[in-house]
Amino acid sequence: MNSALGNFAKEKYLNSKSDLFAMFIERSFELAHRNGFLALVTMESWMFLSSYENFRKGMLNKTTIQTMVHMPYLGRGGTSMGINFGTSATVWLKRSIPNYAGKFQCIRYYECDDGGIPKQFPTINEKTASAAATDLQKMPGGVIAYWVSDRVRDNFINFPPLVSIAKPRQGATTSDNNRFLRFWFEVNLPSVKFNSTSLEEAEESDARWFPYNKGGAFRKWHGNHDYVINYWNDGADIKAFHDELNKTNPGGRLKNQDCYFHECASWSKVSSGQFSVRHFPSGFIFARS
Secondary structure, rough: OOOOHHHHHHHHOOOOOOOOHHHHHHHHHOOOOOOOEEEEEOHHHOOHHHHHHHHHHHHHOEEEEEEEEEEOOOOOOOOOOOOOOEEEEEEOOOOOOOOOOOOEOOOOOHHEEEOHHHHOOOOOOOOOOOOHHHHHHOOOOHHOOOOOOOHHHHHHHHOOOOOOOOOOOOEEEEOOOHHHEEHHHHHHHHEEEOOOHHHHHHHHHOEEEEEEOOOOOOEEEEEOOOOOEEEEHHHHHHHHHHHHHHOOOOOOOOHHHHHOOOOOOEEEOOOOOOOEEEEOOOOOEEEOO
């Protein structure tokens, strides 16, 4: 947006100012009669991004989703719309019926033929669901996670959020694992410092190698203690290497260094698979994924 459009968006469409498509949704409701219907095909980002949180909450309070066909882009393949970004085709009622359970379905690229036409319509899969505004409002930020079970939604109401007891953080990316990582049995053990509790203690030890939590295969509640990382002299070698890769952000791939060597609960990634959080004692630097 140029400055004129940006200023107009901030003045007139405070909740949807991040993108013209969201402003268009809001404007459409201004034009519609009460109890009227709107059918719009838009980008999907309004459903999930934090920049649209107030927009979503306003929509859930003032309107009712009757039906939605969600067509996400999964990073490969196409979508049934033939474009490489996610969309949603939504029918809204300009009236709030909080307990009305709208119908939702999700169509992904592998559920379409080569022409992008769904192989089956309605497309019935694990994300086919009904959800009301009262259900969606239980989710943090009002995200339109229509496929989530009642039990999961209730967990957000009945239990404290993770951020109230811990700080989820990403860690280090070496950008060259062959250069900076070894299995613990490949190095001289006296050169390994196993139990550092802080960056200062690690640097004072003058050790070269430190335990590295790199994730690994599925394993719960403990384990995958396979690697060590060269973090001698407060990571001087790896920081110099990163400086070469990115002159404007030296060491920028070593995220959240103040959290290194702290005891933590760790997981390789967030997924719909089995729960696999592992306990790591003090002494580890952790990876980004």
